[in-house]
Amino acid sequence: MTEEKVFTISELATMFDISSRTIRYYEEIGMLFSENRDSLTKQRTYTNRERRRLKMILRGKKLGFSLQEIKEMIGLYESNPEGEAEKSRIIAFADSKLKEIEEQIMQLQMLREDILTYKEKYENSRVKT
Amino acid sequence: MTEEKVFTISELATMFDISSRTIRYYEEIGMLFSENRDSLTKQRTYTNRERRRLKMILRGKKLGFSLQEIKEMIGLYESNPEGEAEKSRIIAFADSKLKEIEEQIMQLQMLREDILTYKEKYENSRVKT
DNA sequence: CTCCTAGTTGACGTAAACGTTAACCTAGTT
DNA sequence: AACTAGGTTAACGTTTACGTCAACTAGGAG
Numbered sequence: 001m002t003e004e005k006v007f008t009i010s011e012l013a014t015m016f017d018i019s020s021r022t023i024r025y026y027e028e029i030g031m032l033f034s035e036n037r038d039s040l041t042k043q044r045t046y047t048n049r050e051r052r053r054l055k056m057i058l059r060g061k062k063l064g065f066s067l068q069e070i071k072e073m074i075g076l077y078e079s080n081p082e083g084e085a086e087k088s089r090i091i092a093f094a095d096s097k098l099k100e101i102e103e104q105i106m107q108l109q110m111l112r113e114d115i116l117t118y119k120e121k122y123e124n125s126r127v128k129t
Numbered sequence: 130m131t132e133e134k135v136f137t138i139s140e141l142a143t144m145f146d147i148s149s150r151t152i153r154y155y156e157e158i159g160m161l162f163s164e165n166r167d168s169l170t171k172q173r174t175y176t177n178r179e180r181r182r183l184k185m186i187l188r189g190k191k192l193g194f195s196l197q198e199i200k201e202m203i204g205l206y207e208s209n210p211e212g213e214a215e216k217s218r219i220i221a222f223a224d225s226k227l228k229e230i231e232e233q234i235m236q237l238q239m240l241r242e243d244i245l246t247y248k249e250k251y252e253n254s255r256v257k258t
Numbered sequence: 259c260t261c262c263t264a265g266t267t268g269a270c271g272t273a274a275a276c277g278t279t280a281a282c283c284t285a286g287t288t
Numbered sequence: 289a290a291c292t293a294g295g296t297t298a299a300c301g302t303t304t305a306c307g308t309c310a311a312c313t314a315g316g317a318g
Contacts, residue, residue, distance in 0.1 A: 010294075020295085025276060041284060042296055059236055064193015067275075077247055087251055094248040101241050105234055107188055112230050118206055119223040122216055139264075149265085154306060170314055171266055196305075 006045040009034075015051075016058055023054070031057060031071055063104075073097060135174040138163075144180075145187055152183070160186060160200055192233075202226060 013020045026032040027044075032053055034044035046054075053074065060070035076094060081087040142149045155161040156173075161182055163173035175183075182203065189199035205223060210216040 008295085019277080021278085022276065024296090029275095041294095043284095044295085059240065062193070063233060063236055063240065064191070073244070076244065081251065091248055091251055094244050094251075098241060098244055098248075101237055101244070104192060105237050105241075107192055108230055108234050108237070111188065111192065112227060112234075115202070115205065115223055115227055115230070119220055119227075122210065122220055122223075137265085148307080150308085151306065153266095158305095167314095170264095172264085172314090173266090190305095 004047055006047055007051060009044050009046070012046055012051060012054060016054060018058070026054070026057060026067075029067065029071075031067065031074070133176055135176055136180060138173050138175070141175055141180060141183060145183060147187070155183070155186060155196075158196065158200075160196065160203070 007015070009020045009023055012023055023032065024044075027034060032046075032050055034046055034050070037044055056074055056077075057067070057070055060073065061067075065073070072093070076090060076097075079090055081090050136144070138149045138152055141152055152161065156163060161175075161179055163175055163179070166173055185203055185206075186196070186199055189202065190196075194202070201222070205219060205226075208219055210219050
């Protein structure tokens with residue numbers, strides 16, 4: 001019933017269109033974990049939890065964040081702060097990231113407008129042939 | 130009257146808080162040009178046009194694009210298409226970039242929501258001290 | 259003339275994020 | 289038994305985007 005589906009490394013790789021090496025690398029630098037590896041074959045298995053982590057990592061990458069930054073952000077999701085000091089430190093980090101993200105959204109909207117403007121310029125300049 | 134202000138390399142560098150080396154590198158790979166270099170001292174001078182180009186490059190970088198991608202996008206701004214075929218090729222490129230950018234904005238908004246959610250979770254869990 | 263500042267061209271070095279290859283293991287065919 | 293498919297570790301290679309350093313030059317300040 002509660003049998004959780006697990007994935008092999010190549011299943012995850014094809015699922016997200018990345019290489020197995022990439023997944024091993026993420027594990028190497030502590031961004032991904034493979035629980036319950038077969039003690040004999042040493043093969044990695046991943047749970048849905050790790051699949052979601054990987055998805056977050058790839059989203060972060062597409063958005064231009066470094067793996068280090070992504071690691072810290074995921075840490076935000078998973079941290080269990082002890083005491084008020086730790087909590088406000090985390091909230092401050094969240095706020096700074098939020099500001100950064102909002103700035104990035106604004107810049108992207110500006111870039112979008114720019115490209116639209118140039119595109120329309122081309123569309124309206126009919127070439128006489 | 131129409132005397133355009135020009136900048137030295139270190140002026141531009143401090144203006145955008147980057148190194149001179151970075152500027153030379155961008156020139157090296159054909160993303161920036163220094164017109165009218167002193168024939169004796171070989172010193173570079175930049176016009177407002179190049180200052181704007183540099184600004185675009187740095188914006189692109191902050192948004193997570195590679196220098197190659199940025200180069201292509203700037204090419205979009207500066208291209209002067211000959212004939213309908215060339216024009217529709219450029220418009221198609223613009224469209225694909227626009228899609229990409231809109232997707233990126235959406236992802237950023239989702240990330241923003243995620244972080245907000247987690248932040249509020251921490252804020253509302255008062256620690257009893 | 260000497261020194262300092264600001265620039266120049268190579269050319270080699272480096273961090274991040276993987277790619278690639280070698281040498282090995284195990285499970286499942288044929 | 290031999291082969292194939294899919295996985296493992298270890299280690300060296302590669303690309304991007306610069307950093308760093310050496311050796312040189314031209315223009316002023318004193």
